[in-house]
Amino acid sequence: MAVIRTALALMCLAGIHGKxxxxxxxxxxxxxERFYMCEPDNHSLRWTxxxxxxHYNPLxxxxxxxxxxxxxxxxxxxxxxxxxxxxxxTRSNNQWKENALVCHFRKNAYRVIKENIPGFxxxxxxxxxxxxxxxxxxxxxxxxxxxxxxxxxxxxVIPYGQYRFRVLIGKAENTYACWVANSRVVPRPGGHV
Numbered sequence: 236m237a238v239i240r241t242a243l244a245l246m247c248l249a250g251i252h253g254k255x256x257x258x259x260x261x262x263x264x265x266x267x268e269r270f271y272m273c274e275p276d277n278h279s280l281r282w283t284x285x286x287x288x289x290h291y292n293p294l295x296x297x298x299x300x301x302x303x304x305x306x307x308x309x310x311x312x313x314x315x316x317x318x319x320x321x322x323x324x325t326r327s328n329n330q331w332k333e334n335a336l337v338c339h340f341r342k343n344a345y346r347v348i349k350e351n352i353p354g355f356x357x358x359x360x361x362x363x364x365x366x367x368x369x370x371x372x373x374x375x376x377x378x379x380x381x382x383x384x385x386x387x388x389x390x391x392v393i394p395y396g397q398y399r400f401r402v403l404i405g406k407a408e409n410t411y412a413c414w415v416a417n418s419r420v421v422p423r424p425g426g427h428v
Contacts, residue, residue, distance in 0.1 A: 354384030
C-alpha cells in the first residue's frame, strides 16, 4: 500500500516540491496525418472522403489544423437510423496493434458524430444546412483550407501515441462507408482535466 501511495504522490504536482513523473495518459491534443478509405477489394462503397490535412506544428500546439477536400454521401442520408463503428488501432514496436479501442453504436450515427467530434461536424456538415436537421443529405460536402478542431468533449483523457481510426457506417447489414484517419495524440501543453 505504501508503494501505491508513493507512486501516486510522485505523479501529482500538488503537495510535492519537485518534479512529477510524466504520465502516458491525460489531457491531449490530437491531429490528423493521413486520410484514406478501407473499401473491400471486390466493390466500392457509397460514401467516400478525400481529405488532406496541414502539418501539425509542435511549436504552436493550439493552432488548429487546416483541411482541404470533400466528404461525399451518395444515395442514402446519414441519419440516426444508421449504425457507426469506430475501431482504433495503436502503433507499437513498428506495427499496428488492432482493436485497441472499439466503439460500436447500433443507432444514432448522426448524433454520435455531432456530439463526439463537433469540430469536424461544424466544419463539414453544418455549413449551409438547416441547423435543426437530423441527417446529412446525400451530396458532396467540401472544405477548402478550413480549420478543424479534433477535440472530443466526451473523451477528456486518452493514452498518448499514434492511432489509426477506422470509421464504418451503414444501415442494417449494409456498409456505406469505411474511412480511415491516421492520427497522433500528444499531451496538451499545460493541460489539466
